[in-house]
Amino acid sequence: MSGRSVEVALWKAGRLKIRYPAEVVAGAGTRLTVRAPWAAEGVRDFGFVRFEPGDVFVEHYWSDRWYTVKEVWAAEGTLKGWYCDVTRPAVIGPAGVTVEDLDLDLWVSADGSEVLRLDEDEFAASGLAASDPEAAERAVTALDELERLGRRGLVELLAG
Template sequence: MITVIKKNPQGEALFSYQGEVLAATSRTCIIRAFWTWPDRDLGYARFETGDCFTEYYYTDRWFNIFAIAGKDGQRKGWYCNIAEPAVIQDNRIEQVDLFLDVWVDRQGRVQVLDEDEFQAATNLSATQRHGAREGLQALLEMVARREGPFAEIGP
């Protein structure tokens, strides 16, 4: 098991949870975790107790990707956090969230979320803003090319 620690832009821990490591390299860690919080309807997707999250963390990319499947195994979509490159250690993954998020549905339609929160944030450094913009662009290109976790996108 590994502990994931989500941090704010100042590096303060916001919350943590555990997952099972599925694969790891020097630059990537893929884990499986399950939604254990109360059901949450986001409008574009509903996260429910027991949903399976296959989470992709990178030490050299400004985002992470959560491939989400329901209890029935059906893909719901991909939730992506624009974040500083992950710090991956033997027993934990730490990642600084930068407010921007992306939802990709099963057909590959993309919604960029929380742009207003990102623009209004006064606690982001110039480096964080620059990295977030580059990370968002790289992520959108990855979706368009159906690379990595997005290879499952349907017609």
């Protein structure tokens, strides 16, 4: 399975946000790990981190968890940190993975000194709490879990 090319599709609010090729690093059971170059055009500067051409993402998806974790590596091989997306559980198939972004995100810097909850305003404005209260509750629980894991370095999450 390792080394095989697959496609990652990220959906948000019922629309395809981005689709890109990735290489399978590992996959077993409910988890798939892929590697892909920064797929968007140009630089995306968040203030706390910059995603830019040459960056490499090692992305971890689970079909039984409400989040994904992306290790962000600079072109020269240094770890920038982890960008965690709260999503519905991933749909993992032979051709790749599909996830639905639920607006909540978490950033954990490489040295662990920054653990930032992101986009809570977007999540509130999305209307998910009214349209799908169960999913909204799971999303908030997932963000809380990611923050707890982030403060411990994400080591236990990515090791298992």
